[in-house]
Amino acid sequence: MEDFILLNPPSTWDLLIEFWQFNDMNALWVLMGSILLGTSASVIGSFAFLRRRSLIGDALAHAALPGVMMAFLLFQTRDPLIMFLGAVTSSFIGFFIIDWLPKNTKTKPDAALAITLSFFFALGLMLLSFIQGMEVENKSGLDKILFGQAAAMTQEDINLLMVVTVFILITVMLFFQKFRLIAFNSSYAQSLGIAVNRYELLLALLIVMSVVVGLQLVGVVLMAAVLLTPVAAARFWSDKLTSILILAGILGAISAIISTQISYLAPAMPTGPWMVVSLASLFFLSLLFAPNKGLINRYLQQNQLRQKVAEENILRTLYKLWERTEFQKNDFNMGDIQSLRTMPTHHLQSSLKKLCRRKLLTSSSRGFRLTDSGLEQATLLTRRHRLWENYLNEHLELTPDQVHSQAERIEHILTAEQEKQLEEELKNSQQDPHGNVIPGVNNATQTGAKR
């Protein structure tokens, strides 16, 4: 419904620059507010995540709804502080019920959570509907708490968020060790004489506060995501809890920046849902690309291992073939190799090529042959394989066949240290259970000289 359109609507680039110059106050407020929320919610949500009570944030958010409605009904005001206190009260009552039910009845924790969440939420919706029918002023917009209305943030909202964020971060820093201990092994903490109940109450207070200030930004329905997704994503990147918490905070802040940016650049884009979408995207990126734990890296590592195994197997096979001809014939073709080791032809081909590139093999019209360094490798591998076979044979009383298949796997990961250990244990035996000679460490040069 435009009766007037700006003559020169700013381009996306202009908007970006304006955003980062922080000239637009509304954008700045939303940015600051969502960064504060993203940081504090992710840090406190991490503890819920680690204690495997991930959905408690969701339940507490839903439990806040009737509190806001009751505060309005009782005090007939939209004063943010009164709404905050009302929300915190009913959220806390929800927390106690969730805690009390499993301890004193046969209700399991997850059922207690679901029941409390639904009951409180339904109660809140009923009260909301009731208020809508009342002849009072000032009642519009109470339903905005369901999905948040981030764009309407102002300086006063930021002040409250700032207080809550600072309180949460300082408390977590102070009590980090105790929180971690209780999250890891709360019965042990109790046995040490630590007042576990008090710390749990403190944690609950922090979560409730974070949830309630977050409601205006992302709403009841989406609050759980803001609490949990950052730590779930951060888990892929580190094993140190302090790093995980810091990273979770950073991811929360990043999602805040992205969502505010999007809301600024395009019309009708609410910040709250976009914050959750950004978090989910960061989670998937972490899932895929994190080093070590990310799927892509694991896949690549697997591939590398497979490749290494294939190549080492080929080297050993060549050694064996050479050994069988009593060290006379050196060149073998693919068919020879495949007679001793089943391998699909195209795999064999590509592995042979790679081995040639690494100068472990040379190829000629007569076939493939081990180079000096290739021979060294092959001897080493054969030695390890046969040592291990001996070890298994002596210590486990396995049959020679069983021994062989086990060794096939182990030889690729035995280290030099372990090799020495094996030698000592086996008191330098010379032959493996099949009767093959175990090549000595110096064998390579000896037999090399023979050729």
Add this chain to the structure above:
Amino acid sequence: MSNATRPAPIKVQNLNMRYHHKPVLTDVSFEIPEGKTIAIVGPNGAGKSTLLKGIMGLEPLIEGEVSFFGEPLSQKRLSTAYVPQREEIDWDFPISVMDVVLMGRHGQLKLWQRPGKIDHEIAEQALKDLQMWDFRDRQISQLSGGQQQRVFLARALAQQAQLYLMDEPFAGVDVATEKAIIELFKNLKAQGKTIVCVHHDLNTVGEYFDWIIFINARLVAAGPVEEVLTKENLQKAYGGRLSLLNDLTEEVYRTRLNQAHDSD
């Protein structure tokens, strides 16, 4: 050699524990001697773990008193170290071996106090005593079962307690770990400390422990191995003869006969 004038490390009187309406432990009373290794033994579901947790105040007692060296647990926390069952732990938790062992120092650290240099030294020694020092920076998720058990023991060791209560420390561990635990027991005994373990393996109980407490919802017997490890006691604890007594006890709770009786 036990100090005759020092009260027993643990004295249990008339302990009763319940789970909903089912009696888990009824009328358990015993006293353990100092400086010995004591095994709590009984069939599955007999209440062994529950007994340990009840003694440590981790689960509520319906009735009964427990004293540690003559005093309530709250006065003797620093003298008591508890090692929970391995299966209760989330082994995917992001934490290193060293940090787990340092947790043992938190009985002495107030509020936001962090472990200091001395705490780190104590933790280091504890890890070395259990041959786990090389693993100090490893994630606990990367350890084998036996190694995990040793980390837990190191944690308890770091508490420098007088009395150690362990819940099935030998369950599912490898030979090397088993040896390490026995070594640890020897050392602790030499220092005059007392060790109480819930133990599942009848084959080794005579070898590893000085005393046995047989539990099957009730106390069957308690005393030195030579006296107590008899066919008769084994039958009583494992033979199922006590099930009638158990059923009746449950009925008593259900009908609140106890309370009716008391008000006579």
Add this chain to the structure above:
Amino acid sequence: MKIATLFKTLFASLALMSLSLTAHAQMNIVTTTGMIADLTENIGGTAVKVTSLMGTGVDPHLYKATQGDLRKLMKADVILYNGLHLEGKMQDIFEKMARKKPVYAVANNISESKLITDHLHSDPHIWFDIKLWLVAGQNVLDILIKHDPKHQADFQANAEAYFQKLNELHEWTIQQIQTIPEQQRILITAHDAFGYFGQAYGLKVRGLQGISTAAEFGLQDIKQLKDVIVANQIKAVFVESSVSPRFIQSLVKGVAAEGHQLKIGGELFSDAMGLTNTAEGNYIGMVTHNVNTIVSALKGANTHE
């Protein structure tokens, strides 16, 4: 004594009969918005009993009917709603009810040329152009006559009197708006409810949210509005009784923090009227209040947060 009692009984029963006659004769009409109810009451007079589902401060775009509402609808003789998708979440109910009862959209018969349409949707806030509201009034009159032809004369008399008042209101509004200096004739509100108002009375209008409050809005929408405000040096914007004031309040604070002058000119009744039994609790009162508020704020005489 006997005759006295006889007369009393006769009188009593006559009174009762006439009462029941009139009670029986009252048509039960259920409307969605309070404005339609007000219109119907003014035309129907004593021959109708009107209830509205949406009272003061209720947003018709988002309103979801309750069980109680359905019961009221089931008991109605005639159901009146606005149409043009104002009652966005009740369309199914109208369709269902239409199978059993007479259900009418009072915004029918407004010619396409008069409607404000953007892309696919028409702006439903027709009651802000009094001329269009008169068309709705005519519709209501026809409907009432159709369903209660006995009272045709009453209805027509009521309508004539009421329409006269509406025409006077129309003229008065035009004149009032004229008193605002031309450059200040810009109306910024919480959502695009005043399109017809602007079109009919010579104001440029713009809302933060679109035609329906069900649409989300973000920072870009606030920014565009701020640019418009700054470019045109607008002094006052308005909150609406049925929409959360927070949005406009944050807009005002943002503009103020950026160094420009802007106040909230007052509260307008857009999609709902004021409290019942107050001056703004009926259509004429509502429009009067709106016009007064707009005029004094835009003229610069009366501004408050």
